[in-house]
Amino acid sequence: MAVETYLEIGEQAEYSRRISEADVLRFAEISGDFSPIHVDEAFARTTPFRRRIVHGALLMGLLSTTSTIVAERSMRRGAKGVPVSLGYDRIRIIQPVFIDDEVTARYTVETLDRDAGRTISRIEIVNQHGALCLVGSHVMKWVTPA
Amino acid sequence: MAVETYLEIGEQAEYSRRISEADVLRFAEISGDFSPIHVDEAFARTTPFRRRIVHGALLMGLLSTTSTIVAERSMRRGAKGVPVSLGYDRIRIIQPVFIDDEVTARYTVETLDRDAGRTISRIEIVNQHGALCLVGSHVMKWVTPA
Numbered sequence: 001m002a003v004e005t006y007l008e009i010g011e012q013a014e015y016s017r018r019i020s021e022a023d024v025l026r027f028a029e030i031s032g033d034f035s036p037i038h039v040d041e042a043f044a045r046t047t048p049f050r051r052r053i054v055h056g057a058l059l060m061g062l063l064s065t066t067s068t069i070v071a072e073r074s075m076r077r078g079a080k081g082v083p084v085s086l087g088y089d090r091i092r093i094i095q096p097v098f099i100d101d102e103v104t105a106r107y108t109v110e111t112l113d114r115d116a117g118r119t120i121s122r123i124e125i126v127n128q129h130g131a132l133c134l135v136g137s138h139v140m141k142w143v144t145p146a
Numbered sequence: 147m148a149v150e151t152y153l154e155i156g157e158q159a160e161y162s163r164r165i166s167e168a169d170v171l172r173f174a175e176i177s178g179d180f181s182p183i184h185v186d187e188a189f190a191r192t193t194p195f196r197r198r199i200v201h202g203a204l205l206m207g208l209l210s211t212t213s214t215i216v217a218e219r220s221m222r223r224g225a226k227g228v229p230v231s232l233g234y235d236r237i238r239i240i241q242p243v244f245i246d247d248e249v250t251a252r253y254t255v256e257t258l259d260r261d262a263g264r265t266i267s268r269i270e271i272v273n274q275h276g277a278l279c280l281v282g283s284h285v286m287k288w289v290t291p292a
Contacts, residue, residue, distance in 0.1 A: 015178055017178060023176050026172060026175075026176055027173075027176055027207065029172075030169050030172055030173055030176075030204065030207060031204070031207030031208055031210055031211055032161055032163060032207075032208060032211040033207060033210040033211040033214050034214070035210075035214040035217065035218070037228065037230065047228045047289070048228065048289050048290070048291050049228075049289075053230070055207065055210055056206075056210065056231045056233075056234075057203055057204075057206040057207040057209070057210045058176065058177070058203075058207070060202075060203040060206050061173065061176060061177025061178075061179060061201065061203040061204070061207075062177055062178060063203070064177055064179040064181075064201055064202065064203045065177055065178040065179040068179050068180075068181040071181065072181070082183065082193045082194065082195075084183065084199070084239075084242075085202045085239055086238065086239060087202075087236070087237045087238040087239050087280075087282070088202075088234060088237040088282075089235070089236055089237075090233070090234075090235055090236075091233045091234040091235075091237070092232065092233040093230075093231055093232060093233050096230075134233075136233070136234075143193070143194050143195075144194070145194050
């Protein structure tokens with residue numbers, strides 16, 4: 001049974017946010033990841049990065065927000081199933097995001113598979129200088145009641 | 147120039163945590179992802195899941211902790227570079243994690259590429275019933291001063 005997602009190829013969602021030191025410290029508490037490269041400025045200064053970098057998984061969280069914008073759009077337009085995250089393909093962190101950077105997470109629907117009730121979308125994080133920091137794909141699936 | 151990671155194939159790290167409602171709400175604040183499937187119990191009851199599910203990106207955060215355990219082990223054993231996350235391959239969310247589930251994130255080194263200064267590791271999230279909830283690969287790279 002085909003699933004009507006009410007989405008179109010090329011359709012986008014964006015979410016911009018300045019990532020504060022508090023965001024990074026709260027993310028460390030929730031995730032348990034207190035790597036010094038994220039939370040210890042003195043250590044970070046000794047690395048080739050010279051500053052603390054933001055957790056990659058926190059950036060994935062911003063992308064999760066863009067997928068939710070698209071999912072809610074689909075439901076508002078009348079989709080029958082509930083769109084949920086099925087996974088991610090070939091995520092690459094191209095350059096680090098630093099504390100106080102303002103990044104934009106962008107989600108672009110690339111493939112619509114109505115038979116499988118599934119979309120594949122390009123995901124990317126761009127910083128305030130327009131540099132691409134993270135790229136990959138996200139798979140969303142429309143789950144219908146059994 | 148080859149990079150000595152001081153890690154071995156098959157080497158593991160684990161991190162277990164009960165994911166509380168507060169964790170999910172704080173993650174929503176940091177990431178901006180207030181999808182009702184994560185934060186609205188009344189909505190979640192109308193879905194095939196019947197309960198709020200934990201953000202996939204929060205689970206990625208627990209896996210980030212396991213990669214940090216392995217990275218710190220490498221540095222403590224004398225590695226010259228700083229191990230950082232290069233990305234993730236073929237992440238699949240196999241079944242949902244619910245609020246109050248106690249999950250274990252597990253990281254297993256699978257491939258050591260000393261020439262590229264890079265490891266590929268299997269990552270997985272297992273719930274308190276032993277069910278595999280998320281699976282994929284993580285790529286770590288040892289960055290040396292220019």
